Each structure stands twice: as structure tokens, then as C-alpha cells.
Amino acid sequence: MTRRLFGSVRSRATLAATLVVAVALIAAGAAVLLSLRSDLTGQAETEAANAARAVAVELSDGRPYDKLTGLDEDDRPVQIVDERDRVVAVSDDLERITGTGVDAVRPGEDGGGRGRGDGDDDSRHSGSGDSDDDRRDGTGEVDPETDFSTGTATVDGTTADYRFASVEVEFEDRGTFTVYAGAPLAAERSAVGTATTALLIGFPLLLAVVAGATWLVTRRALNPVEGIRREMAAITASEDLARRVPVPSTHDEVARLALTTNETLAALESSVERQRRFVADASHELRSPIASLRTQLEVGAAHPGLLDLEGAVADTVRLQTLAADLLLLARLDAGERPGDARFDLGALVREHAEDRAGVTVTAAAVPVAGSRAQVGRVLTNLLDNALRHARSAVTVGVRAEGEWAVVSVADDGDGVPEADRERIFERFVRLDEARSRDDGGAGLGLAIARDVAVRHGGTLTVGRAPAGGALFELRLPRAR
Incomplete structure (x- = not known):
């Protein structure tokens, strides 16, 4: 059954069209998802970079940690570490962070710390070994380059994925500080998930529509061919070469096929008719000399003295000549090559x-x-x-x-x-x-x-x- 189904032109055309459209849709869907993810990730990077650079600029001006406005954002995690990977300041309500290379969330802890940050706000904004006077000494230089990483953060009990931007601030007397600021990837995750769901639902429906349309169009296009096949089968069964196949009015390849088929049938009918006429004429031409020769032989057998030898020889020669002519015509009709x-x-x-x-x-x-x-x-x-x-x-x-x-x-x-x-x-x-x-x-x-x-x-x-x-x-x- 399967072999018969996929052995038809209609089935193969439908399968091929569906596969081509499926490959095209998968490629287009992947491109759309990648483009959407790239755009939304780029927006998150821009937000994170702007936040990290704003904090870095304030920090470079010598502003104290508890006066940095970027640390007061409720939904944006910020972490500031010194060149020894010690946390010097974090944003409000930051309970956990990964992806920055420093997991500590308590000021004064080094990068290996896993503190939960359950102290008061002042302890979050103040370093353990520096005073306000030390932090105001001199200004720093903000590095123009920004690095990015992906991680997670828990803010006020809510954990989410973030895109982190890191900006370095260099002080001559205090060393280099790195400011990490994150922008949520919830919008990117949601948009990509929604688009993926839409594609997973829409692709099968679209493929079903393409398969159905291809099946119907192919069926309509091949109906004249089926009509030609049925008529040819009927002609073969009836051996009636006077019949002709229907010619569609589409003026396309199928119509030309029908015209060529009818021309072939006409040529075949003419050839068969010519062959029949040839056989009838040859039989008629052979009948006379054979009858004459038989009569002479019968007379000669009954009355030897009345045998017409010259007439018998003439009829025999005529038979020989006619047989040679018929044999030559048969060889010519069979397409015998004349040689070179x-x-x-x-x-x-x-x-x-x-x-x-x-x-x-x-x-x-x-x-x-x-x-x-x-x-x-x-x-x-x-x-x-x-x-x-x-x-x-x-x-x-x-x-x-x-x-x-x-x-x-x-x-x-x-x-x-x-x-x-x-x-x-x-x-x-x-x-x-x-x-x-x-x-x-x-x-x-x-x-x-x-x-x-x-x-x-x-x-x-x-x-x-x-x-x-x-x-x-x-x-x-x-x-x-």
C-alpha cells in the first residue's frame, strides 16, 4: 500500500513540496528566533552597560559607596569589587549572584564568599577596611571598554536570568575596581518562548495547507493525463485505432502530449491499414499465378500431352519475382540499412x-x-x-x-x-x-x-x- 501510494506522481510531488517548504520554514524560523534573541540580548546589554557605566562614572568621581545612585535600583543587581575580587558594595536587596566571577554579596568578602547578604543596608554599601575619607581621595579613570557575561541573580527573593556588563575604574592610589550591573533577560526569554510556541503551532498547520494545496493542484493538473491513460487502455483493449485521446484546452505540456499521442495513433492506424491492404493485395496477386499454375499441373497430370510447360514456367517465374518483391518490401519496412x-x-x-x-x-x-x-x-x-x-x-x-x-x-x-x-x-x-x-x-x-x-x-x-x-x-x- 505504501509503495503504491508513493509510487504516484501526485504523492511524490506533494511530499517533495512539503519537504521543501518544511526545510524553508525551519531555516526561516531559526533565523527569526536567532535574530529576535540577538536583538533582545543586545537591548539587555545596552541597558546593563548604561547602568554599569553610570555607576562607574559616579565611582570615578570619588562618590562614597552609600551615595551611588545605581545601587538603589530595585530590579537591577549591581556589584562592585576591587582588584583582589573583594566585594566593596552591592545593590539593595541583592541576595545571590552568579556570572560575574565573584559570587559574594557581602561587602568585605572575597570572591569565594557565598554570603546571603542578610545585613542592613549600610553594611551593604560600606567596605570593611576603607573610610569615607579614603574613598574621596582622587578621581579615577573609567575604562571605555565593556565586557559582558550571562548569569543569574536573586533580588528580594526573586531569581532571574541577567545579562551582566562589567566596567573597570582605575585609581592611582586605590587600584582598579570593577563595576558589574545586570539587565534582566526575562523579556528575551519570554519573546523567544512565545515565538517558538507560535512557530511550533503554525508550522504544522502551514505544512498541512501546503500539502493539501499541492495535492489538489497536482490532482487537477494530472486529471487530463489520467484521461489519456484510460483512453489508451480502452484503445488497447478494443484494438480500435480510430479512437483518439481527449485533448485538454490548457495549451500546456499535457495538451501537447495528447496531440502527439493522437498523431502517433493516426500514424499507427495508417500503418496498420496500409499493412492490411498490402496483405490483401499480395494475397490477391499471388492467387492468380498459383491458381493458373495449379490448373496447368492438374491438366498435365491428367493429360500429359496437354501440359503447357512454357505457361507453367512463366507463372513460376512470376511467382518468384513477386515473392522477391514482397521480401524486399518487408526488409525495407523493417528498416534495413542500405550499407555504405x-x-x-x-x-x-x-x-x-x-x-x-x-x-x-x-x-x-x-x-x-x-x-x-x-x-x-x-x-x-x-x-x-x-x-x-x-x-x-x-x-x-x-x-x-x-x-x-x-x-x-x-x-x-x-x-x-x-x-x-x-x-x-x-x-x-x-x-x-x-x-x-x-x-x-x-x-x-x-x-x-x-x-x-x-x-x-x-x-x-x-x-x-x-x-x-x-x-x-x-x-x-x-x-x-
Whole structure:
């Protein structure tokens, strides 16, 4: 079932579209979340840096610790440590801090202290070893650089994540102090969480919409293809080549497929009909000589003295010729390649024209490539046809004309009516129906001649000869 489901174009298209959209949405969602987190973290860093720098400026002016305004912020933890990582001052209600490198929250404790800061406010703002006079001696220099870190802090019993900014203040007489100030990351955490939830809810819904839309659109687009398939299946089952597949009015690839399919069906119908007609005509042509030969043999068997040997031989020869013609046509229809042997067309014409009374040959030496036997068969058929219709003379010429080797066969007979000049190249067609089959042949000679010419990349046409008869011109590519 799974194999059948995903074996359809519609299923594969829907799956591919859904996967592409899913990858795009995941990438876009990740980019949005990262950008949102970066922006909000940047805002927190700006707030923390401004708070730390404000405290650092007051500290650099020599203001006492208990007079630093930045330590009175209720929701912003501030920690000031000296160069020995001892806490000298912290903000009000700061109970716990991590992320600054100094975890102590009691003034006078070093960085390893874990005090909970449960003393009064004055003890938080006052160092254990410095007096107010010492803190007012000289001014300090605030470092222009700001460092950042992430940690947590507990203020008035509430623990939250913070982004800490650290700014150094250097005094010539008291050393370097570092001011840490934090800005809450609650907004960043909340916004990112809300966005993540929205994406987790929205992405599946959007993918479902994309999958459904792709399924419906693909189904609509492939409906004409299914109609073509059903009609082709019906044609195959009924063997009715006259039927045609429906052509949609969309003028797209599917419509062109339907048109091409109908053209193929038309060509196949024509080919089958031509084959049927060929078989019927061949059976008809074979019936007469076989019946005649059988009659003569039966008469000869009953009355040996009445046996017409000449007639029997003639019928046998005619059968042999007709069988050879049918075999050659079958090979040509099967696509037999003519080969690429080089030979002189002029010499071949002279060879086939000799010993034929009333035939005049003017042949130049023109090399061609192909099947010498098949081209010879064409020349024989043209000469036989010309002699059959000529009154007294047949003229044959061979010449080079650009890239072509041209053979012309002209007679002084009645010629071919213009309306019949293409029809005579059809199989089993005889314009002189009154002529006996013995004299007129089966009507295959000119059809074979044109098929051979086309297989060799050439042409065979008929026109009017200067003497008023028929003029056949065979054109074959010259050998390079």
C-alpha cells in the first residue's frame, strides 16, 4: 500500500513540496528566533552597560559607596569589587549572584564568599577596611571598554536570568575596581518562548495547507493525463485505432502530449491499414499465378500431352519475382540499412541497360554509396517500366549535379497524367487496369524504387519527357 501510494506522481510531488517548504520554514524560523534573541540580548546589554557605566562614572568621581545612585535600583543587581575580587558594595536587596566571577554579596568578602547578604543596608554599601575619607581621595579613570557575561541573580527573593556588563575604574592610589550591573533577560526569554510556541503551532498547520494545496493542484493538473491513460487502455483493449485521446484546452505540456499521442495513433492506424491492404493485395496477386499454375499441373497430370510447360514456367517465374518483391518490401519496412559500399553509378546503369533493345545510355562516372544490389533493382524497375510504355526508344542519362548523382530515364510513350504522378508510387497501383497482369506486373516496381531511393537519402520523381513520355529522375547523394 505504501509503495503504491508513493509510487504516484501526485504523492511524490506533494511530499517533495512539503519537504521543501518544511526545510524553508525551519531555516526561516531559526533565523527569526536567532535574530529576535540577538536583538533582545543586545537591548539587555545596552541597558546593563548604561547602568554599569553610570555607576562607574559616579565611582570615578570619588562618590562614597552609600551615595551611588545605581545601587538603589530595585530590579537591577549591581556589584562592585576591587582588584583582589573583594566585594566593596552591592545593590539593595541583592541576595545571590552568579556570572560575574565573584559570587559574594557581602561587602568585605572575597570572591569565594557565598554570603546571603542578610545585613542592613549600610553594611551593604560600606567596605570593611576603607573610610569615607579614603574613598574621596582622587578621581579615577573609567575604562571605555565593556565586557559582558550571562548569569543569574536573586533580588528580594526573586531569581532571574541577567545579562551582566562589567566596567573597570582605575585609581592611582586605590587600584582598579570593577563595576558589574545586570539587565534582566526575562523579556528575551519570554519573546523567544512565545515565538517558538507560535512557530511550533503554525508550522504544522502551514505544512498541512501546503500539502493539501499541492495535492489538489497536482490532482487537477494530472486529471487530463489520467484521461489519456484510460483512453489508451480502452484503445488497447478494443484494438480500435480510430479512437483518439481527449485533448485538454490548457495549451500546456499535457495538451501537447495528447496531440502527439493522437498523431502517433493516426500514424499507427495508417500503418496498420496500409499493412492490411498490402496483405490483401499480395494475397490477391499471388492467387492468380498459383491458381493458373495449379490448373496447368492438374491438366498435365491428367493429360500429359496437354501440359503447357512454357505457361507453367512463366507463372513460376512470376511467382518468384513477386515473392522477391514482397521480401524486399518487408526488409525495407523493417528498416534495413542500405550499407555504405562505394560504387560507380554510371557503370551500374550501363551494366543494366546493355542488351536492352531501344535503350540509349549517356552515363558519366559518378560515385555513390549504399547497396549496389538495391540500387540495381531500382534501375531494373525503371528500365522495365520505360520499355513497357515506350513506343520506340528509351533514353538513360547519368550526371553529377552539385551534391547529387542524377539518373534520368525517359521514354517516348504517352507519359503519366499529372494527377497520377504520386499515385503511381503506391503499392499495387496500376494505371492501366485493362492491361493483363502478365504484361503490367503487380504494381510493386515503382513503389520499391521510391522506397529504396528514400532509404539511400535520395528521391525519385516523375515528370514529362522532352519526347512527350514519362521522365523519371533518381537522385542519390554523391559519395564523399
